[in-house]
Amino acid sequence: MRKLMILFVLMLALLMLAGCGGTTDSDSDEANDAEDARVLTEAAGAADDEEADSSEGVADDAAAAVEAFWEAKVASDADTLAGLICAEREGELEMQAASFASVEASLEGMACVRAGDEGDDAIVTCEGHVAALYGTETREIPLGTSRAREEDGEWKWCGEAETAE
Amino acid sequence: MTRPYLRVVVLICLPFLLAAAFIAASRAQEATPESTPQAQPLLPRATPQRPSVAIDTVLMEGTEIRLGPGHTYAPIQMFPNGTEITITARNRVGNWLEVRTTTASNTVVSGWVLTGYVVMEGIHLSAITVRDMPDADVAAVTNPNLARLYMVPVVPAIDEAMRAVFTRGQAAGNNAGVVVKVGDSNSANRYYLTPINTSPVDLGPYDFLLDTVLFFAPALPQEHVTARVGLNAYSLFDPSWGTAQCQSGETPLACEYRLHRPSVAIVMFGPNDIRALNSERWRDQMERLVEESLAAGVIPVLTTFSSLESDPDLAQQALRFNLILVEVANQYDVPLINLWSAARSLPNFGIGGDGVHMTVGGGRVNFTEGQEARFGVSLQNLLVLYTLDELRRVVIDQG
Numbered sequence: 001m002r003k004l005m006i007l008f009v010l011m012l013a014l015l016m017l018a019g020c021g022g023t024t025d026s027d028s029d030e031a032n033d034a035e036d037a038r039v040l041t042e043a044a045g046a047a048d049d050e051e052a053d054s055s056e057g058v059a060d061d062a063a064a065a066v067e068a069f070w071e072a073k074v075a076s077d078a079d080t081l082a083g084l085i086c087a088e089r090e091g092e093l094e095m096q097a098a099s100f101a102s103v104e105a106s107l108e109g110m111a112c113v114r115a116g117d118e119g120d121d122a123i124v125t126c127e128g129h130v131a132a133l134y135g136t137e138t139r140e141i142p143l144g145t146s147r148a149r150e151e152d153g154e155w156k157w158c159g160e161a162e163t164a165e
Numbered sequence: 166m167t168r169p170y171l172r173v174v175v176l177i178c179l180p181f182l183l184a185a186a187f188i189a190a191s192r193a194q195e196a197t198p199e200s201t202p203q204a205q206p207l208l209p210r211a212t213p214q215r216p217s218v219a220i221d222t223v224l225m226e227g228t229e230i231r232l233g234p235g236h237t238y239a240p241i242q243m244f245p246n247g248t249e250i251t252i253t254a255r256n257r258v259g260n261w262l263e264v265r266t267t268t269a270s271n272t273v274v275s276g277w278v279l280t281g282y283v284v285m286e287g288i289h290l291s292a293i294t295v296r297d298m299p300d301a302d303v304a305a306v307t308n309p310n311l312a313r314l315y316m317v318p319v320v321p322a323i324d325e326a327m328r329a330v331f332t333r334g335q336a337a338g339n340n341a342g343v344v345v346k347v348g349d350s351n352s353a354n355r356y357y358l359t360p361i362n363t364s365p366v367d368l369g370p371y372d373f374l375l376d377t378v379l380f381f382a383p384a385l386p387q388e389h390v391t392a393r394v395g396l397n398a399y400s401l402f403d404p405s406w407g408t409a410q411c412q413s414g415e416t417p418l419a420c421e422y423r424l425h426r427p428s429v430a431i432v433m434f435g436p437n438d439i440r441a442l443n444s445e446r447w448r449d450q451m452e453r454l455v456e457e458s459l460a461a462g463v464i465p466v467l468t469t470f471s472s473l474e475s476d477p478d479l480a481q482q483a484l485r486f487n488l489i490l491v492e493v494a495n496q497y498d499v500p501l502i503n504l505w506s507a508a509r510s511l512p513n514f515g516i517g518g519d520g521v522h523m524t525v526g527g528g529r530v531n532f533t534e535g536q537e538a539r540f541g542v543s544l545q546n547l548l549v550l551y552t553l554d555e556l557r558r559v560v561i562d563q564g
Contacts, residue, residue: 099403101441103395134395
């Protein structure tokens with residue numbers, strides 16, 4: 001009887017030890033694995049975000065510059081346009097500022113994104129159009145595809161481009 | 166042929182030969198005001214010198230008989246609808262007639278009336294002698310700038326240089342029978358020129374224009390990249406105003422010329438531009454338009470535009486812009502239609518209630534009821550067809 005009791009106590013102790021030790025270890029491992037996985041995932045995500053930011057950030061700037069160009073052009077704002085047109089196209093400033101001077105122009109549905117690169121230039125495609133109102137007639141002028149160029153750290157509109165494939 | 170017969174023929178022909186020589190000499194000696202083209206125009210097309218005929222008809226509407234074929238000539242007397250008149254001559258275009266009539270007191274009055282106020286049924290202007298008088302009595306115009314604009318003939322004399330432009334265009338593949346429109350909503354107006362291709366044309370008394378209509382009508386484009394509502398002298402060079410048929414980065418002007426390969430472009434900007442653009446910068450655009458047209462072998466025919474007098478500032482701006490057109494035309498020896506001057510004779514100067522668009526006298530080219538004396542677009546159609554007729558005879562047919 002006594003031996004049985006001793007054996008029972010020993011088995012109980014073993015069980016207790018196994019549960020605590022095994023449980024702790026597995027949790028720890030799982031926790032560690034989970035933690036590792038989480039860290040790895042976050043790290044991977046951060047890397048993706050960083051990579052994305054590194055292209056979308058530039059693209060945002062290029063696309064933003066093209067959007068700003070259209071806003072200024074529709075408003076016939078020559079002063080603003082002067083800072084948004086690349087050096088190669090400076091001679092067009094007056095034309096760009098006056099192009100919509102004879103109509104009531106507004107932008108509809110403008111959304112520009114970077115579609116690719118061509119050399120050092122960014123190719124920016126824009127959805128939406130200029131609504132050019134004259135009297136009762138409205139003409140829709142698609143925003144199309146533009147070229148943007150970085151000059152002195154600023155992205156600027158630099159002409160029309162073929163639609164990127 | 167026997168000698169007596171020869172003598173008779175010579176005796177009959179001699180007066181007409183002398184008359185023709187006298188008229189040609191008079192034209193050569195005509196004073197040249199400062200604003201008229203400095204270059205040497207081609208010799209005037211030999212206007213058929215018909216024997217003086219007297220054609221009896223009546224006025225279809227009460228009107229004034231004036232001292233000359235233009236709004237600035239002093240009126241002589243007002244005559245009512247139905248007045249019996251005798252037509253003795255016409256101006257070059259044919260939209261003014263020299264007539265004589267006898268008043269109730271048996272006084273003979275001779276002067277000029279708008280053709281559109283005369284019953285012309287069965288009468289052909291080709292059968293009427295041309296008496297070439299200035300289109301305006303400039304001495305009666307006190308404002309010097311207005312006088313400069315009135316001095317410019319309503320329809321141009323074609324310069325020798327245009328023959329070279331045409332030849333160059335042909336060598337580059339342009340189409341002799343294609344004319345295009347360049348301008349704003351007034352040019353885009355579907356009742357302006359376009360109907361010669363889409364609807365029956367009734368020239369009424371202007372029968373001499375038929376061959377020209379038949380020459381240009383078949384290939385007249387129905388749509389023009391360069392004739393658009395809202396277009397101005399800057400957006401003509403903005404690729405964003407191009408259509409789906411235009412290439413990336415291609416200006417509307419270049420696109421139009423590439424698509425249609427015209428030999429002539431009829432240009433009219435101004436009614437919108439005076440409200441938004443700087444005049445001297447606008448001159449740069451007109452010069453660019455002419456230069457690019459000439460480089461493409463296309464004869465650009467500039468057109469002054471009609472304007473109202475009710476807004477003095479706009480009237481001054483219109484005058485300024487129109488004089489720029491005259492100067493540019495002189496500078497490049499290109500033809501200029503002085504629609505502004507001709508339209509002074511029209512109700513409200515041929516302009517509608519919005520102060521911009523010309524009045525319309527129907528959906529087709531029709532001069533049977535004097536539409537050209539009442540509506541701006543009808544007058545514009547007449548003057549453009551006349552100028553195209555000159556170009557066809559003097560340049561295109563000789564090319």
